[in-house]
Amino acid sequence: MKRQLYLTAGLVSVALGTIGIFLPLLPTVPFMILAAFCFAKSSPALEKRLIEDRRFGPHILAWREKGAISRKGKLAATAAFAVSIALGLWMMAMPWALIPIGVAVICLSWLWSRPER
Incomplete structure (x- = not known):
């Protein structure tokens, strides 16, 4: 049963x-990292396919070995947060519009503290 849950979570993550x-x-990459984790507990063959993938494999291995995130990934996340903050300020009333800013500060502080691959 537990194996099936990990397999399902891995397939949903890939989707x-x-x-x-x-x-x-x-x-994309965080979901593939999560999928590799789930497949490690449910399907070694699917885990191997993800790790050997030329696009996702290096990111998965960098995360597993060093908890590293690429500079490109960090910049993409920062840009996504900037868009979220802008949309929040435009579409939400105060003080609710401050929520995306708070989330961005917490998440980006953690993200940028991670080593780069």
Whole structure:
């Protein structure tokens, strides 16, 4: 049962990561890293396919080995947060419009503290 849950979560993560290729605000690599984690607990063959993938494999291995995130990934996340903040300020009333800023400060502080691959 537990193995099936990890397999399902891995497949959902791959699906969300694939959608993220086409939707700029949905991250792709974090979903693939999550999928590799889930597949490690449920399907070694699928985990191997992700790790050997030329696009996602290096990111997954960098995360596993050093907790590293590429500079390009950090910049993309920062840009996505900037868009979220701008939309929040434009579409939300105060004080609710401050929520995206608070979330961005917390998340980006953590993100930029990670080593780069």
